[in-house]
Amino acid sequence: xxxxxxxxxxxxxxxxxxxxxxxxxxxxxxxxxxxxxxxxxxxxxxxxxxxxxxxxxxxxxxxxxxxxxxxxxxxxxxxxxxxxxxxxxxxxxxxxxxxxxxxxxxxxxxxxxxxxxxxxxxxxxxxxxxxxxxxxxxxxxxxxxxxxxxxxxxxxxxxxxxxxxxxxxxxxxxxxxxxxxxxxxxxxxxxxxxxxxxxxxxxxxxxxxxxxxxxxxxxxxxxx
Amino acid sequence: xxxxxxxxxxxxxxxxxxxxxxxxxxxxxxxxxxxxxxxxxxxxxxxxxxxxxxxxxxxxxxxxxxxxxxxxxxxxxxxxxxxxxxxxxxxxxxxxxxxxxxxxxxxxxxxxxxxxxxxxxxxxxxxxxxxxxxxxxxxxxxxxxxxxxxxxxxxxxxxxxxxxxxxxxxxxxxxxxxxxxxxxxxxxxxxxxxxxxxxxxxxxxxxxxxxxxxxxxxxxxxxx
DNA sequence: ACCTGAACACCGTTCAAGT
DNA sequence: ACCTGAACACCGTTCAAGT
Numbered sequence: 001x002x003x004x005x006x007x008x009x010x011x012x013x014x015x016x017x018x019x020x021x022x023x024x025x026x027x028x029x030x031x032x033x034x035x036x037x038x039x040x041x042x043x044x045x046x047x048x049x050x051x052x053x054x055x056x057x058x059x060x061x062x063x064x065x066x067x068x069x070x071x072x073x074x075x076x077x078x079x080x081x082x083x084x085x086x087x088x089x090x091x092x093x094x095x096x097x098x099x100x101x102x103x104x105x106x107x108x109x110x111x112x113x114x115x116x117x118x119x120x121x122x123x124x125x126x127x128x129x130x131x132x133x134x135x136x137x138x139x140x141x142x143x144x145x146x147x148x149x150x151x152x153x154x155x156x157x158x159x160x161x162x163x164x165x166x167x168x169x170x171x172x173x174x175x176x177x178x179x180x181x182x183x184x185x186x187x188x189x190x191x192x193x194x195x196x197x198x199x200x201x202x203x204x205x206x207x208x209x210x211x212x213x214x215x216x217x218x219x220x221x222x223x224x
Numbered sequence: 225x226x227x228x229x230x231x232x233x234x235x236x237x238x239x240x241x242x243x244x245x246x247x248x249x250x251x252x253x254x255x256x257x258x259x260x261x262x263x264x265x266x267x268x269x270x271x272x273x274x275x276x277x278x279x280x281x282x283x284x285x286x287x288x289x290x291x292x293x294x295x296x297x298x299x300x301x302x303x304x305x306x307x308x309x310x311x312x313x314x315x316x317x318x319x320x321x322x323x324x325x326x327x328x329x330x331x332x333x334x335x336x337x338x339x340x341x342x343x344x345x346x347x348x349x350x351x352x353x354x355x356x357x358x359x360x361x362x363x364x365x366x367x368x369x370x371x372x373x374x375x376x377x378x379x380x381x382x383x384x385x386x387x388x389x390x391x392x393x394x395x396x397x398x399x400x401x402x403x404x405x406x407x408x409x410x411x412x413x414x415x416x417x418x419x420x421x422x423x424x425x426x427x428x429x430x431x432x433x434x435x436x437x438x439x440x441x442x443x444x445x446x447x448x
Numbered sequence: 449a450c451c452t453g454a455a456c457a458c459c460g461t462t463c464a465a466g467t
Numbered sequence: 468a469c470c471t472g473a474a475c476a477c478c479g480t481t482c483a484a485g486t
Contacts, residue, residue: 027458027459027460028459028460028461029458029459029460038470038471038472039460039461039471039472040461040462040470040471040472041470041471043461044470048460048461049459049460049461096323096324099320099323099370100320104372106394109394109395109398110394110395112372112395112398113394113395113396113397113398114397116397116398116400116401117397120397120400127400127401130397130401131401132421132422132425132426134372134401135369135371135372135417135422135425135426136422136425136426136429138369138370138371138372138426139369139370139371139372141372145359145362145363146323146362146363146370147359147362147363148328148336148358148359148362148363148365170330170333170334170337171333171334171336171337172337172341173337173338173340173341173344173354174333174336174337174340176340176344176351177340177351177354177355177358193359197356197444198356198359198360201356201359201360201444202356202359202360202362202430205360205429205430205433205434205437206426206429206430206433208433209429209430209432209433210429213429220421220425251477251478251479252478252479252480253477253478253479262451262452262453263452263453263479263480264451264452264453264480264481265451265452267480268451272479272480273478273479273480
């Protein structure tokens with residue numbers, strides 16, 4: 001394993017800092033203090049905080065597995081995206097930072113390019129369809145679904161049951177959905193949603209729909 | 225039309241400020257200055273900036289049309305979500321603020337509850353399926369797709385063509401997708417994607433897939 | 449009791465003063 | 468030439484001093 005230059009070292013330290021103390025605690029000043037250097041010393045290696053965050057995203061994107069060659073294209077795409085999901089789950093701050101970035105880095109372009117390649121040369125999809133499918137997948141290509149809410153209405157153990165009667169009256173459908181839910185696995189009963197299940201459900205819904213359109217010879221021009 | 229109290233007035237001023245000068249320019253100090261009051265005066269009406277942003281989101285959510293009664297459920301859901309999209313498009317900052325919020329407000333719960341109701345009593349979907357479909361739609365229920373990138377790699381008119389040759393070599397699939405795209409309408413040729421088309425493509429992919437699962441009597445327990 | 453200005457504890461970044 | 472500390476222009480919020 002290569003050591004990497006001082007920039008790589010700095011970026012990895014920043015990633016570790018964000019993993020450990022949260023992205024909101026990551027300031028140029030705090031990071032410098034953690035590294036035992038004066039704040040302005042960081043500016044020798046990065047132009048500013050924007051570039052620091054950019055580099056941190058690249059570190060995470062670099063953790064995504066390379067594409068697998070064998071198997072059918074849909075399974076390959078699925079596996080790759082689920083690998084991206086694992087990388088993003090290891091760094092919970094990364095998804096929000098990625099969403100706030102404005103310009104893609106080379107590492108990001110590499111990943112997207114290879115993913116599109118799986119649709120094009122792997123699956124034989126038209127450039128037209130591949131384009132729209134990438135859009136439809138949206139941030140799911142990064143393994144995350146920007147959820148309706150990061151936290152449930154009130155996750156305090158006691159307050160949940162207390163608030164339920166009045167909530168049930170005002171929001172019957174929400175309560176019904178939140179309570180009468182069949183168990184997917186024993187580990188997630190009663191404690192929120194199985195995020196992995198929800199992610200794969202949506203991913204498969206999109207990939208299956210895409211495959212169906214492909215077999216039908218769909219083009220955007222011939223859309224009703 | 226009701227006038228609303230001083231809080232409503234403050235929130236509407238904040239929304240107008242964010243619309244006009246951008247959400248990044250919205251600070252307690254700047255907003256107070258705009259209103260001609262001292263910064264601390266705002267704290268008479270809101271507990272802090274978090275609550276201000278919460279109230280601003282509620283103003284935008286309040287602009288979403290009420291559900292339509294007639295027609296089939298899929299068209300009704302589609303129309304409602306596209307109405308949410310229009311509201312969010314009027315306030316470009318709103319989607320990012322919504323994503324950063326942690327707890328839903330009553331207005332948000334009202335919207336979600338009525339949307340689920342359209343699946344349940346309108347479409348006859350099981351609570352099980354309705355649950356997963358809501359997750360699959362994700363932030364699309366708010367009318368926005370967290371895009372892969374807010375801005376293309378380089379949108380400067382001149383630099384685009386200049387960078388193309390080297391980009392084409394490294395990212396052939398991205399370039400292919402970005403350039404060889406059939407025109408959906410004359411107004412969008414050559415200038416980025418037709419966001420509305422991409423949004424409806426993905427929305428229909430998800431709703432059609434959902435309808436198919438419903439007709440098949442899908443349950444999460446019987447999943448392979 | 450109410451209002452409000454100064455102050456506090458931050459932030460990213462500039463820049464001039466030191467070596 | 469290089470490094471670095473103070474300073475600048477912010478931020479949200481506290482709090483004591485004024486009325």
